Amino acid sequence: MxxxxxxxxxxxxxxxxxxxxxxxxxxxxxxxSDFVIRLSAFAIFATSLNLLIGYGGMVSFGHGLFYGxxxxxxxxLMQKMGTSxxxxxxxxxxxxxxxxxxxxxICIRLKEIYFSFLTLAFQMLLHSCIIAWTxxxxxxxxxxxxxxxxxxxxxxxxxxxxxxxFCCVVLVGSLLVMRHLMQSSFGYTLRMTRDNPRRAGxxxxxxxxxxxxxxxxxxIFGGVGGMxxxxxxxxxxxxxxxxxxxxxxxFMILLGxxxxxxxxxxxxGILLLLNDMVTRFTEHYSLVLGVVILFFALGLRKGxxxxxxxxxxxxxxxxxxxxxxxxxxxxx
Amino acid sequence: MLxxxxxxxxxxxxxxMNGISLDFAEGSLTAVIGPNGAxxxxxxxxxxxxxxxxxxxxxxxxxxxAGLSAPQIVRKGIGRAFQIASIFPSLTVRDSILxxxxxxxxxxxxxxxxxxxxxxxxxxxxVMDLVGLGSQAHVLSGNLPHGDxxxxxxxxxxxxxxRVLLLDEPTAGMGSEERWQMIETVHKxxxxxxxxxxxxxxxxxxxxxxAQTIRVLSxxxxxxxxxxxxxxxxxxxxxxYLGTRFEAxxx
Numbered sequence: 001m002x003x004x005x006x007x008x009x010x011x012x013x014x015x016x017x018x019x020x021x022x023x024x025x026x027x028x029x030x031x032x033s034d035f036v037i038r039l040s041a042f043a044i045f046a047t048s049l050n051l052l053i054g055y056g057g058m059v060s061f062g063h064g065l066f067y068g069x070x071x072x073x074x075x076x077l078m079q080k081m082g083t084s085x086x087x088x089x090x091x092x093x094x095x096x097x098x099x100x101x102x103x104x105x106i107c108i109r110l111k112e113i114y115f116s117f118l119t120l121a122f123q124m125l126l127h128s129c130i131i132a133w134t135x136x137x138x139x140x141x142x143x144x145x146x147x148x149x150x151x152x153x154x155x156x157x158x159x160x161x162x163x164x165x166f167c168c169v170v171l172v173g174s175l176l177v178m179r180h181l182m183q184s185s186f187g188y189t190l191r192m193t194r195d196n197p198r199r200a201g202x203x204x205x206x207x208x209x210x211x212x213x214x215x216x217x218x219x220i221f222g223g224v225g226g227m228x229x230x231x232x233x234x235x236x237x238x239x240x241x242x243x244x245x246x247x248x249x250x251f252m253i254l255l256g257x258x259x260x261x262x263x264x265x266x267x268x269g270i271l272l273l274l275n276d277m278v279t280r281f282t283e284h285y286s287l288v289l290g291v292v293i294l295f296f297a298l299g300l301r302k303g304x305x306x307x308x309x310x311x312x313x314x315x316x317x318x319x320x321x322x323x324x325x326x327x328x329x330x331x332x
Numbered sequence: 333m334l335x336x337x338x339x340x341x342x343x344x345x346x347x348x349m350n351g352i353s354l355d356f357a358e359g360s361l362t363a364v365i366g367p368n369g370a371x372x373x374x375x376x377x378x379x380x381x382x383x384x385x386x387x388x389x390x391x392x393x394x395x396x397x398a399g400l401s402a403p404q405i406v407r408k409g410i411g412r413a414f415q416i417a418s419i420f421p422s423l424t425v426r427d428s429i430l431x432x433x434x435x436x437x438x439x440x441x442x443x444x445x446x447x448x449x450x451x452x453x454x455x456x457x458x459v460m461d462l463v464g465l466g467s468q469a470h471v472l473s474g475n476l477p478h479g480d481x482x483x484x485x486x487x488x489x490x491x492x493x494x495r496v497l498l499l500d501e502p503t504a505g506m507g508s509e510e511r512w513q514m515i516e517t518v519h520k521x522x523x524x525x526x527x528x529x530x531x532x533x534x535x536x537x538x539x540x541x542x543a544q545t546i547r548v549l550s551x552x553x554x555x556x557x558x559x560x561x562x563x564x565x566x567x568x569x570x571x572x573y574l575g576t577r578f579e580a581x582x583x
Contacts, residue, residue, distance in 0.1 A: 184443050185440055185445065185448075186441050186442060189431060192431050196418060196419065201401075201402045201403050202489075203403075203488060206403050210440070
């Protein structure tokens with residue numbers, strides 16, 4: 001596969017941002033901009049989980065921990081400490097990173113299913129803490145009273161349009177950074193530890209360090225997703241840290257495709273759309289979702305975007321000489 | 333260059349290595365032979381840090397490396413390829429080797445710059461050409477034919493510029509013509525890179541033609557060692573390992 005340059009990715013990101021920013025002018029419906037904000041939170045979250053699943057081969061069932069932690073850290077910092085938005089943002093990243101170092105150090109050496117379940121256990125621990133520590137977190141009611149959103153640098157996040165632009169910028173920026181990390185030397189080393197950790201060790205790579213670094217990066221961006229959501233709903237709820245949030249992110253990755261960088265973004269779009277459409281007609285949302293997931297699991301294993309990329313590559317190959325045509329598509 | 337002294341290892345009461353002592357001179361080409369279960373691969377595993385020896389020393393260029401982890405031992409200069417090619421199926425040949433070069437130079441956790449780093453490319457291309465995989469650079473490793481996967485496995489080890497290279501049955505699972513090609517390539521590498529090369533091999537024609545010295549293992553002990561001629565004439569070797577074969581040949 002061609003290695004893409006930073007310039008090309010930055011250009012694509014710029015175009016995407018421009019389109020997103022212009023979107024409300026063309027389609028002023030509030031439901032659309034709300035959709036994009038929710039999408040930005042979930043897309044960052046699902047993409048961060050895919051750094052572990054797709055690139056690292058580490059299937060975490062407890063990534064929602066970082067989503068919930070990000071949302072609560074940010075909301076509490078804003079509400080109880082009265083910090084400014086950029087400071088709360090930076091502190092939340094620090095908190096998420098630090099927690100990811102500790103939990104990662106414990107989980108990372110475990111294999112497959114043990115890793116999955118221990119991450120899940122840590123997530124449930126956080127969820128229980130949120131429920132139990134009523135004086136700080138508001139318990140199962142969530143944080144009440146709203147999050148103050150003081151203006152900074154001329155940005156007023158209590159203005160819906162400003163919030164929309166802010167979320168778009170954070171979305172595109174986060175994806176750009178994660179994309180870059182996956183295309184860096186570290187990103188390729190991570191793929192090596194996914195494909196064959198034993199061999200990686202015999203090349204002198206300390207596999208656990210690479211995995212821990214990936215875990216911390218994923219934890220930080222998982223928290224960024226949570227922050228955006230808490231900004232959007234102006235609160236934080238225990239549901240943000242419930243295990244179903246992790247499950248949704250896994251679904252998003254499956255729907256969009258784990259072998260394409262933007263797969264989880266596409267998957268987040270599909271899942272949110274499904275959610276919005278189906279709940280309009282029936283309350284049996286889970287039933288419909290189950291059927292859709294089944295369809296993807298049986299028919300579209302590589303996810304929607306993975307499928308599209310495959311078709312694209314096969315087409316391109318047909319135009320090329322036969323030698324190249326024999327090449328199937330590489331994993332992300 | 334590489335010496336093992338009184339190396340012992342047992343697995344759950346079964347003794348796999350009964351106090352083996354061996355010496356591999358710098359720049360030598362040594363074949364390790366012996367029947368299945370003789371401890372050949374175990375020897376490699378103990379030297380490279382896959383297992384920790386129960387007792388004994390592994391000395392590389394004067395330093396005891398026994399007990400270090402596999403990545404640490406690799407960094408001391410021991411490279412290894414496996415009996416069943418151990419590669420990165422979803423990476424292309426070139427990317428795999430570039431990854432190995434990164435690991436060797438300590439660039440593998442760099443976040444700031446994109447893969448591949450310019451300064452890694454010349455070395456990776458050289459290694460690829462050395463094993464003759466240049467034309468397959470952009471093929472996914474997992475799609476390579478068996479023989480090329482074995483070559484890639486060796487190339488990954490070579491990218492680390494090892495002082496000592498351990499090859500576990502480089503010709504395993506190959507047809508006879510392919511075997512000779514493979515061993516020719518290995519022999520060429522040894523000459524060009526002036527490696528201390530140790531390989532495990534079952535094909536006696538190959539062993540006697542290419543090895544400078546031979547070590548015969550049996551039940552975790554050294555049965556015989558010496559030049560091909562010495563080993564060929566060694567009564568214990570004939571009895572334990574070559575005997576049936578020679579008898580068969582004479583019929």
